[in-house]
Amino acid sequence: MDCSASDISDDSLISAIRTGNDAAFAQLVGKYKRRVFGLAARFARDNDDLDDICQNVFIKVYEHLPSFRNDAPFEHWLTRVAVRTCHDALRSRRHEKNNVRLEDRAFEIQDNAEKARDEARQARETLKFALSLLSPNERLVITLMELEGLTVKETAALTDWSEANVKVRAHRARQALKRILEEHNAR
Amino acid sequence: MRDKADERLDHLFAAVRAERIDTAALEEYFETRLLARIREQRSESIPWYALAWRMVPAFAVVAATIAITTFTFAPTHSNDLLAALNADQDEMVSSSYLIGE
Numbered sequence: 001m002d003c004s005a006s007d008i009s010d011d012s013l014i015s016a017i018r019t020g021n022d023a024a025f026a027q028l029v030g031k032y033k034r035r036v037f038g039l040a041a042r043f044a045r046d047n048d049d050l051d052d053i054c055q056n057v058f059i060k061v062y063e064h065l066p067s068f069r070n071d072a073p074f075e076h077w078l079t080r081v082a083v084r085t086c087h088d089a090l091r092s093r094r095h096e097k098n099n100v101r102l103e104d105r106a107f108e109i110q111d112n113a114e115k116a117r118d119e120a121r122q123a124r125e126t127l128k129f130a131l132s133l134l135s136p137n138e139r140l141v142i143t144l145m146e147l148e149g150l151t152v153k154e155t156a157a158l159t160d161w162s163e164a165n166v167k168v169r170a171h172r173a174r175q176a177l178k179r180i181l182e183e184h185n186a187r
Numbered sequence: 188m189r190d191k192a193d194e195r196l197d198h199l200f201a202a203v204r205a206e207r208i209d210t211a212a213l214e215e216y217f218e219t220r221l222l223a224r225i226r227e228q229r230s231e232s233i234p235w236y237a238l239a240w241r242m243v244p245a246f247a248v249v250a251a252t253i254a255i256t257t258f259t260f261a262p263t264h265s266n267d268l269l270a271a272l273n274a275d276q277d278e279m280v281s282s283s284y285l286i287g288e
Binding site: 010012022024025026029030031034037041042047050055058059060062069119120121123126146147149174177178181182 | 192199205213218225253
């Protein structure tokens with residue numbers, strides 16, 4: 001009988017990967033790729049960037065799997081790796097100039113049927129633009145807490161920052177976002 | 188205190204949270220692409236600087252061996268001028284002899 005990846009436990013897959021079984025690694029990737037794609041999509045600029053970030057996440061997992069201890073769930077460890085990789089991606093592009101103005105991203109609303117969907121898309125583009133002006137730390141913390149819905153404690157655990165630090169960064173990020181949106185409205 | 192800007196920000200967050208980002212197209216054959224990249228990395232030859240870095244312990248052992256050998260088999264000082272001359276220590280011992288050490 002053929003078993004799907006979700007039927008096999010993470011421990012069994014990890015043991016098999018440690019013996020050099022690439023098929024087991026492919027199964028593990030298949031099991032968790034949606035989770036990683038969902039998180040990385042919050043930080044990626046485009047599809048190429050998203051694919052690159054996700055590949056880097058799983059390459060890090062593959063390389064560091066021998067040092068993974070089973071004292072925490074694999075998914076939690078994977079999420080930490082994914083958060084760090086997204087943070088690295090944000091930091092690597094912090095010196096890039098953001099020349100795109102919000103007005104250039106405006107969408108035309110074709111008809112009433114698409115109005116609601118376009119509003120959501122416009123909100124996403126507006127927020128994406130405002131987030132791109134934040135520092136990597138601020139963007140990371142506001143994305144994890146406001147878009148992924150994590151608590152302060154969970155965010156602190158994933159980022160290795162103290163809870164007080166997470167609160168301060170989240171507050172600063174929120175103030176910065178409000179300022180950006182107000183400046184945009186004033187134009 | 189919450190103001191209008193907070194409300195607008197919360198509205199934006201809610202709208203983005205509600206929208207599911209569709210990554211299904213990118214997820215297709217992701218494992219294949221990933222494993223191809225891992226195999227490619229494996230097959231790449233090790234660059235010379237990485238090899239040199241890995242050789243550091245070997246270099247350290249060689250340096251330590253040379254140092255130990257040098258100190259262990261160093262010629263001993265002798266007060267006997269004739270013996271020293273025979274042992275090729277003429278310059279050092281003769282200078283010591285002449286200055287009265």
